[in-house]
Amino acid sequence: MSTQQPxxxxxxxxxxxxxxxxxxxxxxxxAHGPDATTAEAIAQRAGVALRTFYRYFxxxxxxxxxxxxxGAERWRSxxxxxxxxxxxxxxxxxxxxxxxxxxxxxxxxxxxxxxxxLRAAASDSALRAVWYRVNQDSEERLVPALTRLxxxxxxxxxxxxxxxxxxxxxxxxxxxWSETDAPTSGPASPAALAxxxxxxxxxxxxxxxx
Numbered sequence: 561m562s563t564q565q566p567x568x569x570x571x572x573x574x575x576x577x578x579x580x581x582x583x584x585x586x587x588x589x590x591a592h593g594p595d596a597t598t599a600e601a602i603a604q605r606a607g608v609a610l611r612t613f614y615r616y617f618x619x620x621x622x623x624x625x626x627x628x629x630x631g632a633e634r635w636r637s638x639x640x641x642x643x644x645x646x647x648x649x650x651x652x653x654x655x656x657x658x659x660x661x662x663x664x665x666x667x668x669x670x671x672x673x674x675x676x677x678l679r680a681a682a683s684d685s686a687l688r689a690v691w692y693r694v695n696q697d698s699e700e701r702l703v704p705a706l707t708r709l710x711x712x713x714x715x716x717x718x719x720x721x722x723x724x725x726x727x728x729x730x731x732x733x734x735x736x737w738s739e740t741d742a743p744t745s746g747p748a749s750p751a752a753l754a755x756x757x758x759x760x761x762x763x764x765x766x767x768x769x770x
Contacts (some may be wrong), residue, residue: 572664575626578616581606582627585620590676594621594684621686625694626675631670632698635659639705648709649768652726653755660730660751664742678738690747699727710767712750718767725765729757 567575584605588597601622603613617623638655662668681687702723710719734755742748762768 574616577606577608577612578626579630581608581613581616582624585623586627586673589624589680589687590673594680594687599623615638619686621684621690624687625690626671626695627673628677628691629693629697631659631674631730632694632701636698636702636705639702639709642709644709644711647769648706648722649762651709652722652758652762652768656726656730656754656758657751660733660749660754662749662751670743671750675738678735695731699723702727704737714767718765722762722765722767725761726758729761730754732757 562729573584581602581652585597585602588605597620599613602623603610606613610666613623617625624714635655639651639657642651642655660671662671677687678691681691700723703720706719706726707714707716710722732749733750733756735748737748737753740748744750746752
């Protein structure tokens with residue numbers, strides 16, 4: 561089970577402000593593109609002072625980091641709470657499906673914001689760098705969760721490969737989906753694509769019994 565300590569009130573307020581700024585940045589990037597969007601415009605859209613923006617973020621592209629990271633955090637929390645006795649391959653697929661599932665309108669809006677950001681990142685190297693950094697961080701933080709699920713006898717290299725494959729499965733699925741106008745649910749959804757990618761990438765992994 562997860563042993564992560566709950567956030568303090570100050571930490572929750574900070575995280576909420578960062579996410580508000582990230583959402584404002586994502587909306588403006590999707591509507592106008594990163595080049596035509598300023599930090600001042602993002603701050604105004606989020607309802608914060610420009611100095612508050614720069615207290616949290618170094619650049620306008622960095623501002624979307626919390627939004628992109630939120631999905632990865634949900635994915636890791638699902639694995640942190642998963643039963644180690646269950647087959648690891650099944651656990652990974654369930655976590656991928658649940659993390660990308662459209663549970664409500666907010667989840668659908670989150671995916672649509674991600675699609676807009678990934679489309680904007682196609683022509684903005686700084687925004688792509690944020691996306692890749694978020695994925696790299698997610699992969700590294702996924703290793704402890706998979707180590708717990710795989711057990712103490714698991715080969716660390718195989719655990720690392722599984723973390724990389726799982727992270728890339730979600731990344732490639734979201735990038736592929738963002739290039740289309742496919743809905744957020746159904747056979748062409750991010751969840752369905754991610755499971756397909758996961759199976760392809762982990763097809764020969766002993767750790768997952770494949």
